[in-house]
Amino acid sequence: MADPAGVTATRARGHRAAEVFGDQRSDRRHPLVAAAMALPLAALLAIVFGGWEAVVTQASSVAGMLGR
Template structure:
């Protein structure tokens, strides 16, 4: 499927556009590590707010206890 919508270039749009373009490749795609660095803090914050981090930590300690650590 071909892209028909054009992308705007960050030139002439100021610092915010330059920061948003950080880590992008010439084709307009972001490097996977840059994308992970953007998403992981937001996912961790969401996990802390919703409480699933405590569930994961409980499961991890149970597995560590079964392994004898």
């Protein structure tokens, strides 16, 4: 099957951009850093929108599934 026109050129451009700007896919954040960034916002939204009880219920359910 022939390569559709432009696909190869687009891939080549993407590879060149990754070389110039750095490959963003390889820069991974540690899961604890991601949690530290997301949890304060999640807690704030839960408090503001009155869903704190639902968050606590879900967290305890997840903890139960994980065996803690």
